[in-house]
Amino acid sequence: MWKAVYENDGSYDGIFFYAVQSTGIYCRPSCKSKIPKRENVYFFAAAEEARRAGFRPCKRCRSDLLDYQPIKEIAEKAKRLLDDSFRKSCDLNQKLRQLGVSSHRMVEIFQEEYGITLSEYVSKLRLTEAKRLLSDTDGRIIDIAYSVGFAGLSSFYRFFKTGTGVSPAAYRKEYRK
Ligand SMILES: [Zn+2]
Structure with a gap:
């Protein structure tokens, strides 16, 4: 488990969580936050266990969400997609759907991240x-x-x-x- 943590191994996401004594935060193995000292790390099989032990979810890897949604990453992908293909009116929405979130959620994510709506950006x-x-x-x-x-x-x-x-x-x- 420690190896998965220091290698940010996403294939262990959802299988276990780790918490860091010094920060009071629990993360998914793939979290890109600073690698903690080994002696400060605790492992949990479920987010709920980490919470019960008094740890807070990480804002970065959103270890509190069941479905892993790396918000910033999705927003950036959407933006890149629009930058590349705004000239073609037809298939933008279809391409956006391939990013794996509902179009309603995509609008929210994009607006949260960039302060304007998708269509304003296009x-x-x-x-x-x-x-x-x-x-x-x-x-x-x-x-x-x-x-x-x-x-x-x-x-x-x-x-x-x-x-x-x-x-x-x-x-x-x-x-x-
Ligand atoms: Zn984290």
Whole structure:
């Protein structure tokens, strides 16, 4: 068990927990927190036993949750996924579902971690990229609309005007380098 702890071996998660005398906290074997001194460590077969012995759950590995949900990791994965594929409107939700949490929970996790909703974040990415393409390239506006994930010109115009206060053409006129 000690070997699993100092190697952060996730295959033992749920099989036992360890608690650290000096901090009063109990963790899963895979917890990435600082490796404790061996003489301070106690082992428990269940989280409940560790709690009864007076230890508190770790905020980092959430040793109090039955289903292990490394919140930060899921949020980061979602963000990377959006960064990579915001240009394709269709399959974002499907890809997000593959991260293994419900879409409702995903919205909560993302907002907790980054302070904005998933759709606000995607809009931000699309707007930034659209502005860049308008000011840095001579690409046609319809092509720019497609390339940032819009199915047509009118929805792109509405989106762009809401985000910037001006039309894509006016924006380009003002900022084309
Ligand atoms: Zn922990």
